[in-house]
Amino acid sequence: MPELPEVETVRRGLQDNVVGRTIIKVEVGRERTVRRTSREALIDGLTGVQILTATRRGKYLICDLDSGEKLMIHLRMSGRLIIAKPQAKRPPHTHVVMHLAKHKTIDSELWFVDPRTFGEVVVFDPDLLATQMPDLASLGVDPLVDNFTPEILQELFKNRRGNLKALLLNQHFVAGIGNIYADEILHLAKLRPDRLPGRLNSVTLARLHAAIVEVLNKAINAGGSTLKDTQYVDLDGQVGNYQDEHRVYGRAGLPCLTCRKGRILMTVVAGRTTCYCSACQT
DNA sequence: AACTGTCCCTGCAAGC
């Protein structure tokens, strides 16, 4: 599923293929994809507008538009952005199509494809961020684009209840980590997912901080993770390779690749399937 | 206030 590394890979694709182009025409299939506003609002907000930037915070993609508004795209579970030639055959569940022009000639299409329809596409006025985009406004620190230090992590974790994994998954604290990378990060940090965040000392928190940065960066370098069910691909349709480096996710019952002593256990923590090593995560 | 559980939706795979 698209988490920070996959969204970052898509962002880089937007940077290379979409920034600088003008949207000539917009088609919206399923209204659910534009549910935050409406079909008309998306078409009005994007038609004739030039895309100036492609940025990311957590799992949110944000583009500055020359109209002064911003485009937000969230892939959620199964969303994909695909760059295609004009008139190319669209896959099922293509809910938004943007016709892109360079020097006034349409040269490509950007497709938003999303079988499970959890994803969304919206144009918003940055002055109305707090009311129109409360989720984005209250997003926590992004480990790669914001200033993210062990001390900041320590401050965020101070006096927190609940368990460690739930806190990693909470986008209001650290933004961008989902179920797969939470498990991989906790494994690298050698911490059990049910540990209490408020009880971790500064040495342990420094280890967790380093694990967050290392896992996310390595996953980005591998182009993200592509799993069987969602078939995540980048803008050019390329699959990621980080799934081959997963050490716990999807490895329940298998021996731990790190310590070679424990087995990978599968439980439910924070309402999510959770995999961790019985021996080296404590 | 802060945390947990449920729901949304579709495709795939396991099991009868």
Added chain:
DNA sequence: TGCTTGCAGGGACAGT
């Protein structure tokens, strides 16, 4: 073989 059922998961929202 062919159907049914369950599971996957990000984030909003309701409930505790």
